[in-house]
Amino acid sequence: MCGLHGGLAATTSSAARKDLSKAPSLPADLPVWNFDGSSTEQAPGTDSEVMLKPCAIYPDPFRPTKAGEAENILVLCDTYLPDPDAPDGTGAPIPTNTRAACKAIMDHFAANEPWFGIEQEFTLFEPDAATPYGWPKGGSPDRPQGPYYCSVGTRNAYGRAVAEAHYRCCMYAGVEISGINGEVGSRSGPFSLLVSLLDPPRVSSTVTVSPPPVTPAAPLLTHHTRCPIDR
Numbered sequence: 001m002c003g004l005h006g007g008l009a010a011t012t013s014s015a016a017r018k019d020l021s022k023a024p025s026l027p028a029d030l031p032v033w034n035f036d037g038s039s040t041e042q043a044p045g046t047d048s049e050v051m052l053k054p055c056a057i058y059p060d061p062f063r064p065t066k067a068g069e070a071e072n073i074l075v076l077c078d079t080y081l082p083d084p085d086a087p088d089g090t091g092a093p094i095p096t097n098t099r100a101a102c103k104a105i106m107d108h109f110a111a112n113e114p115w116f117g118i119e120q121e122f123t124l125f126e127p128d129a130a131t132p133y134g135w136p137k138g139g140s141p142d143r144p145q146g147p148y149y150c151s152v153g154t155r156n157a158y159g160r161a162v163a164e165a166h167y168r169c170c171m172y173a174g175v176e177i178s179g180i181n182g183e184v185g186s187r188s189g190p191f192s193l194l195v196s197l198l199d200p201p202r203v204s205s206t207v208t209v210s211p212p213p214v215t216p217a218a219p220l221l222t223h224h225t226r227c228p229i230d231r
Helices: 098-108 160-173
Strands: 002-005 014-017 033-036 049-059 073-082 090-093 117-120 123-125 177-180 191-193 208-210 223-226
Touching (some): 049 160
Parallel strands (some): 002 073
Antiparallel strands (some): 049 073
16 A cells, blocks of 8 residues: 655655555555654644545555455545544644545535536756756747647657556556646646645656746646536
8 A cells, every 4th residue: 555645734645565464455454644744734743643544545556466466446535634532543634634624515515416627737847946847957848828828849848748647557556637737838737636635746757747847838737626516
């Protein structure tokens, strides 16, 4: 089992590995775990315990299961304060666990059948975390943004292999993703999905994934959410 916990204040989503004695069918079959939240800036060093509560299970695309082996899984977890008096040992959600409040709202309005179209835009950077992937160091492309939008070709679509690998990982894991396309920047890769679980940094260690820069050559790329409801 590889557990991912999100909602981090100053770091990206983290992953930790745990071995299990039997395969789970539901998140409730998995144990609540804990970790040192001060290492991820989710808790102070004087009281650093944070509880990991499983909430979703996916096949692990980074450790594909071979024939005859037990399935490797990714487990999406929420983060909570410890409460030794609670049945499962978890207390209130930690401040950066915004999924808990979102789930409460979604459960309350479930009869309205909300749909979500989420477009998460990201930018590939060189390992220096300062130069967009494919850009000249200390400069910017010498062409306008037009050739890069929904682009093809080595001059226009930098880092396509990373975006495609991320897409395949989402499909293997059963994450509901509807597509990908190159955006107006020459190194940006938006993808549309319903569950954001697999981070592009886990797909490739040769580039850095960050919020995009804002320059005339690279207009702001963001995260868009469209939410129609049945009534």
